[in-house]
Amino acid sequence: MKSVNKTSPPGRIKIMASFSTLMGTKDFQSITIAEIAKNAGVTEGLIYKYFKDKKDLLYQVLYQHFAGFLSLVQDRTAAENSCIAKLEAIVSASLESYSQNRVFARILLLEVRNSPAYFDSCAYAMVKKYSRLIREIVCEGIAKKELKPDTDPFLLQKVILGAIEHTCLKQVIFDRELDVQAASSGIINIVSYGVKK
Amino acid sequence: MKSVNKTSPPGRIKIMASFSTLMGTKDFQSITIAEIAKNAGVTEGLIYKYFKDKKDLLYQVLYQHFAGFLSLVQDRTAAENSCIAKLEAIVSASLESYSQNRVFARILLLEVRNSPAYFDSCAYAMVKKYSRLIREIVCEGIAKKELKPDTDPFLLQKVILGAIEHTCLKQVIFDRELDVQAASSGIINIVSYGVKK
């Protein structure tokens, strides 16, 4: 697992900003190191001073975004009392963040998972914290008898996370709009009460 | 959208088989054209006679697997009567297929989605058929009053597909085993009756 930078020299900041901008216009594979360097006003060599390789740059940018996202989610859930309300806060905060930051969403949902190195990165460590948060809320809900006692926290976490991601996928891939409120309450409704008559 | 081959010359078959084998040991990016050719006993040039580029080869292999998978799913669902039973058949057939063919699962869940070209490929066309099948079953369930009338077929499809994929992700990424029966009945149980007490 790669640790994260403390200092941030101007060159490093410019490189990350340049890359983020480019990710808004094209996909990772189409972006070249030469392009990133030119756009940032630095030389190619400098990029390799701060980042192990092109993928490492991708993971660092994702980490930066995810750190902000995670603290938002933590704040929103802390503000709710019931377990179901906390879960709905997570779903809507996630959909909202993905909606407002398509670059972040695209990196997380489409661009990083193809490489085994991602699952050792500091970015994936944040994702693990995020999914653990969901499980903890579920466990708390079971303990407080808000949820059925035979609920499997791991499975419910997967259902919720899967629903969030699949809802965003269509939006990110085909650049569609999304009714965050309708989608999040719809997901929570299915998961809470089921669809069987 | 790329159309699909009719004939299959020996070289073509060897190339696809070689590539499939290599995908079992390493990820797409790490596999080189030279390696695929050597392993198949053909020259690099021949690969480009049958496949537009390296990604096209990936999509063709995925298409081949998915075609078999989809017909299995269709058979299994046709054998069931109730809507819930059909959905459970889809979930368990999917988890089973992904379990038994990790290469297929890894390609579908991790390796293809980063490229915009995938969403124009014949492989993705199969995925669309698959998700449409789920929606159709849901609509049928609503019509037959098995499911609640206010159920959103698109949303429920996303929840089910998301749950399937997230359940497989852990397994594929960390090479874990999976209790298909427990997972599929667990997912269907959550979606049918909900988790709220």
Add this chain to the structure above:
DNA sequence: TTTTGTAAGTAAGTTTTACTCACCTTTTGT
């Protein structure tokens, strides 16, 4: 002030790898 060690940044390679193209060889339709 001078020295020294380190971080920031550069510029010109090198290597790897996907992809091309002109050329043979075998099969097939008429």
Add this chain to the structure above:
DNA sequence: ACAAAAGGTGAGTAAAACTTACTTACAAAA
């Protein structure tokens, strides 16, 4: 029989990721 198409080859090209040897700025110790 023979043209045409399909199967297959091997050397070559270009682009892009990465390396490395170097210079400049700059702070702290001497």
